[in-house]
Amino acid sequence: MAEVEATNQTLLVVGGGMSGITAALEAAEAGYDVILIEKNPYLGGRVTQLYQYFPKLCPPNCGLEINFRRMKLNPRIRFFTLAEVEKISGEEGNYNVTVKLNPRFITEKCTCCGKCSDVCDTEIDNPFNFGMDKIKAVYLPHEFAFPMRYVMDPSIVGTDEAKKCKDACKYDAIDLDMKATTFDLNVGAIVWACGWTPYDASKIEYYGFGRYKNVITNMMMERLASPNGPTAGKILRPSDGKEVKNVAFIQCAGSRDQNYLPYCSGVCCLASMKQSTYLRDQYPDCNITIFFIDIRALDRLEDFYTKVKEDEKVTFIKSKIASITEDEATGDLLLEGENTNTGERIQMTFDMVVLATGMVPNSLDLESAPSVSKDEYGFMTLDPNNTGIYGAGCVKRPTDVASSVQDATGAALRAIQSVTRR
Amino acid sequence: METNTSYDPSFAREVFENVDSGEEIKMCMQCGMCAASCPLREHMDYPPRQIFSMIRAGKRDMVLNANSIMMCTSCYTCQVRCPRGIPVIDVMHGLAHYAISKGILTRKDTAVFGREFWQQIYKTGRIDEKDLSRRYFFADGIITGIKKSLQMARMGIIMLLHGRMKILPEKKIKGIKSLRSMLDKAMQTGKGGSEV
Ligand SMILES: Cc1cc2nc3c(=O)[nH]c(=O)nc-3n(C[C@H](O)[C@H](O)[C@H](O)COP(=O)(O)OP(=O)(O)OC[C@H]3O[C@@H](n4cnc5c(N)ncnc54)[C@H](O)[C@@H]3O)c2cc1C
Numbered sequence: 279m280a281e282v283e284a285t286n287q288t289l290l291v292v293g294g295g296m297s298g299i300t301a302a303l304e305a306a307e308a309g310y311d312v313i314l315i316e317k318n319p320y321l322g323g324r325v326t327q328l329y330q331y332f333p334k335l336c337p338p339n340c341g342l343e344i345n346f347r348r349m350k351l352n353p354r355i356r357f358f359t360l361a362e363v364e365k366i367s368g369e370e371g372n373y374n375v376t377v378k379l380n381p382r383f384i385t386e387k388c389t390c391c392g393k394c395s396d397v398c399d400t401e402i403d404n405p406f407n408f409g410m411d412k413i414k415a416v417y418l419p420h421e422f423a424f425p426m427r428y429v430m431d432p433s434i435v436g437t438d439e440a441k442k443c444k445d446a447c448k449y450d451a452i453d454l455d456m457k458a459t460t461f462d463l464n465v466g467a468i469v470w471a472c473g474w475t476p477y478d479a480s481k482i483e484y485y486g487f488g489r490y491k492n493v494i495t496n497m498m499m500e501r502l503a504s505p506n507g508p509t510a511g512k513i514l515r516p517s518d519g520k521e522v523k524n525v526a527f528i529q530c531a532g533s534r535d536q537n538y539l540p541y542c543s544g545v546c547c548l549a550s551m552k553q554s555t556y557l558r559d560q561y562p563d564c565n566i567t568i569f570f571i572d573i574r575a576l577d578r579l580e581d582f583y584t585k586v587k588e589d590e591k592v593t594f595i596k597s598k599i600a601s602i603t604e605d606e607a608t609g610d611l612l613l614e615g616e617n618t619n620t621g622e623r624i625q626m627t628f629d630m631v632v633l634a635t636g637m638v639p640n641s642l643d644l645e646s647a648p649s650v651s652k653d654e655y656g657f658m659t660l661d662p663n664n665t666g667i668y669g670a671g672c673v674k675r676p677t678d679v680a681s682s683v684q685d686a687t688g689a690a691l692r693a694i695q696s697v698t699r700r
Numbered sequence: 701m702e703t704n705t706s707y708d709p710s711f712a713r714e715v716f717e718n719v720d721s722g723e724e725i726k727m728c729m730q731c732g733m734c735a736a737s738c739p740l741r742e743h744m745d746y747p748p749r750q751i752f753s754m755i756r757a758g759k760r761d762m763v764l765n766a767n768s769i770m771m772c773t774s775c776y777t778c779q780v781r782c783p784r785g786i787p788v789i790d791v792m793h794g795l796a797h798y799a800i801s802k803g804i805l806t807r808k809d810t811a812v813f814g815r816e817f818w819q820q821i822y823k824t825g826r827i828d829e830k831d832l833s834r835r836y837f838f839a840d841g842i843i844t845g846i847k848k849s850l851q852m853a854r855m856g857i858i859m860l861l862h863g864r865m866k867i868l869p870e871k872k873i874k875g876i877k878s879l880r881s882m883l884d885k886a887m888q889t890g891k892g893g894s895e896v
C-alpha cells in the first residue's frame with residue numbers, strides 16, 4: 279500500500295455505517311478532507327441488512343444510494359473497506375493512526391460478471407444472512423454492495439479452488455498474492471462510528487436460541503423478509519421451510535435485565551412492530567403475538583404503535599416470557615409466562631418465535647489508543663478532558679437511523695472544531 | 701388477581717420500614733418473570749409479582765394472609781432470573797416473618813417447622829432429624845402427632861438404615877458459641893419480624 283496522504287487538517291472517520299457515512303459526508307461537504315475506514319468489504323453497516331425502515335416502511339437502500347452518490351461526487355472523501363484501526367497515538371490536532379488493510383484478493387478491475395463465483399465449488403456460511411444460507415467462497419457481499427466488487431474468502435486462498443477462480447476471470451481482477459498491509463495516517467481529529475453488534479441471544483439460556491431452530495433473532499427476521507435474503511424474501515420457518523401461521527415476538531429478550539443487557543435499546547419494540555407488518559403483508563391470516571414489559575415508542579413513533587395496535591391480527595400481551603420449550607416432533611414452541619394484566623398463567627404454542635434482542639456498542643476499545651470515557655454500559659460519552667476523538671451514532675446511544683444521523687452531524691462539527699482550533 | 705383500583709402507599713411504607721428486604725421491591729418493574737418461574741405457582745394464591753403490586757396498592761390484609769409468602773421453598777429460580785436483581789426470596793421470607801410477628805399464621809405448619817428448625821440450630825448447631833420431626837408432628841397435639849408419625853414411619857426407618865438419622869441425640873457442634881454469636885449478630889441486623 280502506498281502512502282496515504284493526510285495532514286493534521288484531515289479527519290478520520292472509523293466505521294462506515296449510516297453514522298460514519300454521515301459524519302464523513304457532512305465534514306467533506308463543509309470543505310474538510312476525510313478518510314473513512316470500514317471493516318466490512320462494503321459500506322452501509324447494519325442498515326444494509328434491514329428490509330424496511332420504520333415508521334415509513336421504505337427500503338434502506340434508497341437512502342444509502344443517495345449517500346453513496348454524494349460520496350462518489352466528493353473528491354475530499356477517501357474510503358477504505360476491509361480496513362481496521364490498529365493503533366492511535368498523539369492528541370487533538372495531531373494523531374498518528376495505524377490502519378490495517380486486509381486483502382480482498384479482487385482488484386478494481388472486477389466488473390461483477392460473477393464468472394469466478396460460477397466456477398467456485400467451495401461454500402461458506404453467509405455472514406450477511408447470519409449463516410442462514412451458504413455462499414460461494416468468492417462472492418459479492420450483497421446485491422447493493424458499495425463498492426460493487428467481489429471478495430474472496432481467505433480460507434480458499436492458496437488452494438486449487440482459488441486458482442480455478444482466478445483462471446475464470448476474464449479481466450484478470452483476481453490477485454492471489456495480495457497481503458495484509460498497514461499504513462500510517464496523520465489526522466487532526468477522529469470520529470468513532472463503529473456502531474453496534476446484536477446481543478448474543480444464545481446467552482439467554484431459557485429461550486433456547488441456537489438449540490431450537492425456529493427461535494430466531496430480530497436481525498434474522500430482517501434477512502428472512504428481504505428479497506435478497508436466504509429465502510428470497512419469503513418468510514419461512516427455518517426448521518422445515520414451512521409458511522408461518524402463528525408467530526410470537528418476545529420483547530426485551532435479554533434487554534433491561536441485569537443478568538444480560540441492563541439497558542433498553544429503544545428500537546426493538548418498533549422493529550418488532552415493523553416486522554409484524556412484514557408478516558401481515560405476506561400472510562393475511564397469520565396471527566401475531568407481541569409479548570412485552572412495556573412498549574417503548576417515543577415521540578412521533580407512537581403513531582406507528584397506534585397503527586399496528588389497530589390490526590386485529592396483532593395481539594399485545596404484557597408479559598416477560600419466562601421459558602420456551604420445543605416440541606421436537608413438530609418444531610413448534612411452547613411459551614410460558616404470566617399475563618401481568620390478568621394474573622393468568624400463559625402457555626401458548628407458536629410456529630416461530632422472534633427474539634427482540636438489543637444493541638451492544640462497538641466503542642473505541644483498543645489497547646494502543648487513548649482511553650475514552652464511557653458510561654456504565656460501555657457507550658462512549660463526550661470526554662471534556664480528551665477532545666479530538668468523538669463517538670457518533672450507536673456507539674453513543676442505542677438508537678434509530680434518524681437520531682444516528684443527527685448525532686453524526688454533530689460529531690462532524692466537533693471534529694471540524696478540533697482541527698480548526700489548531 | 702386483585703386489580704389495583706387505587707394506589708395507597710401506607711402499607712408500602714410499613715413494609716419498607718419493618719420488613720427485612722422490604723425496600724427491595726421498589727425496584728420491581730412488574731414483568732412477571734418471578735411468577736412464571738416459580739415451581740409452586742399453581743399452589744400460590746398470589747405469586748411474588750402480585751404480592752409486590754398489592755403492597756403498593758395498600759392491600760395489607762391480603763398480602764399478610766397470602767399463602768404464597770410462606771410457601772417459598774428458596775429454590776432461587778425467580779431470584780436468579782429477576783431482571784432487576786431483586787432478592788425475591790428474602791422479601792418473601794421477610795414478609796412471612798412479619799406476618800407471623802403480627803399473629804397471622806396462614807400456614808401454621810410452615811411456621812412451626814421454621815421455628816423448630818431455627819431453635820435446634822441455635823441450640824446444637826445441627827439438625828436432629830428425629831427431634832425436629834417429633835416437635836413438628838406433635839405441635840398440634842398428641843393425636844395428630846401419632847397420625848403424622850405413622851405416615852412417615854417408613855421414611856424414618858430408611859433414614860435410620862442409611863445413617864441419615866441417629867438413634868442417640870445429636871451432639872452440639874464444636875464452637876457452638878461462635879455460631880450463636882453469628883446468629884445473634886444476624887438477628888440484630890434484621891428489622892425484627894417474628895421472635896423465635
Ligand atoms: C432489528 C433491528 C431493526 C432496526 N430497524 C430500524 C429501522 O427500521 N429504522 C431505523 O431507523 N433504525 C432501525 N434500527 C437501528 C439501526 O440499525 C441503527 O440505528 C443503525 O444501524 C446505526 O448506524 P451506525 O452507523 O451507528 O452503526 P452500524 O450500522 O452498526 O455501522 C457501524 C459500521 O462500523 C463498522 N465497524 C465496526 N467496527 C469497526 C472497526 N473496528 N473498524 C472499522 N469499522 C468498524 C461496521 O462494520 C459497520 O459498517 C434497527 C435495529 C435493529 C436491531
Ligand code: SF4
Pocket residue numbers: 529530531533534541542543544545546547548572573574634636
Ligand atoms: S425498545 Fe422495547 S424491546 Fe427493546 S429493550 Fe426497550 S422496551 Fe425492551
Ligand code: SF4
Pocket residue numbers: 727728729730731732733734735748749752778781782783784785786788
Ligand atoms: S421478576 Fe423481579 S422485576 Fe419482575 S415482577 Fe418479579 S420481582 Fe418484579
